[in-house]
Amino acid sequence: MHEIFELILSQQFMATHKSSKITVALMLLLILNTFSSFAQLDTDEVIDESFNPTEMIMHHISDSHGWHFFGEGEDAFTIPLPVILWTDKGLVSFMSSAFHHDVEGEYIVEANGQKFVNYHEKIFVLNEGETEFEYNEEEHAALNANSPFDISITKNVASMLLTSILMIILFMGLAKHYRKSKKAPKGFTNILETLVVFVRDEIAKPQIGEKKYMKFMPFLLTVFFFIWIANLMGLLPGAANVTGNISITVALGLFTLALILVNANKDYWQHVFWMPGIPTFVKPILAIVEILGVFIKPIALMIRLFANITAGHIIILSLIGLIFILETAGVAAISVPFALFITVLELLVAFLQAFIFTMLSALFIGMAVQEHEHH
């Protein structure tokens, strides 16, 4: 199975070898991405003997306490990340490697006089005197343990921090350029500037208006680049699915909601609660719809981003999973190019989703701060 896959790899590589270095690097990266899924699948099969695609896909798109790259069980290559828990007895912290790659709630970690287990990437603290973790699959509840408030640096948090550091390096670099010269930057810095100007001229100015856009530029720029860079990082092999996680998108959507609520002017609230220019008996009905609309708008933002990114990952993983479902290496000849195609498509989606999120945020903010002409 490996030989055939490598053959496909080398063919793909040879095909792109003649084109520019960047393309080769990109292709290699994309192929490696599919390969990392493949490696994971291979070992799954060895251990379980039966392949469960749902479990595999869920493992790839969910958050985890360690940053797993490849391998299984004790041989797995995983970067340990700190587990930070707020329990009844205060703050407890230890490295994720303390669980020894166990996610079935079997390995018990003792810290701060309490016993912790990792059950499907959820940390539980055992009740006093208990020595073994029991879980009721039917009711989806732990029988003799409860969940502490988990503020661990998980794979997603680590990835989010990496994205943030990358953004700080990139854009402080851009700002540094202007301290040295007044001229337009060259090369990569120029790309960054073009994107900043793109957010200003194509998103902020048309949606919010010349007068008020400046106030919202920091948020729009930060959100745009955060989502885009996180999306792109999510396409790297072994990377976390940051923007495809509902917690992240909820947080981002709430930022937009908060900005709308804080900055909305009198006109906006009047249009929400008592729409002018319509018969009075319709006004209360419309008020209900409008009040719901205030919250549905950011909720739509949250779900759109989460669903689009997660869906992309699921498609790629499913295509690779086909090889193992059908148990034929030959399927790779079809699924690998397909997965590659989807991955390239995801590059576009990465930009598109960042653009749409920022665009709609700007649109909603623009609606809230707009000066209405009275009818």
Place this chain on the structure above:
Amino acid sequence: MDLITPEYGLFVWQVVVMIILIFLLTKFAWKPVMKAVGEREASINEALASAEKAKEEMANLKADNEKMLQQARAERDEMLKEAQQMKKSIIAEATEDANQKAEQILEKAQAAIQNEKKTALAEIKSQVAELSVQIAETVVKKQLDDKQEQMTLVNKMLDDVKLN
């Protein structure tokens, strides 16, 4: 489903990281970048405007030059014309002057000639008188020898005078 259940930890981290990120980037990146980009755009617009202005001024200058050239040409033509006229008038004046002078000289010459003629005539008259006296003397000297003859002469002369 786990997939669509937000996890508080991750949510809290995202909010905290996002606030710090917005704060840091606004202070150290977005503000300087937006300011610099804005300033550069303003300076580009300004440069374009001033280039346009310079072009306009250039055109104006060119038009002015053309106008001045035309004026100079007209002036030159005028001057040439005047000079021509002046030449003509000078020549005419000179000719007239010369004519007058020539006439004057001629008049003077004629007057002089007249005078000369008068004096010459007067001289001739006096010389003729003298000569006649001399002749008369001689004749008288000879005639006086004969009384008769003397008388006849005198009579004759007297007759002549009367006839005159």
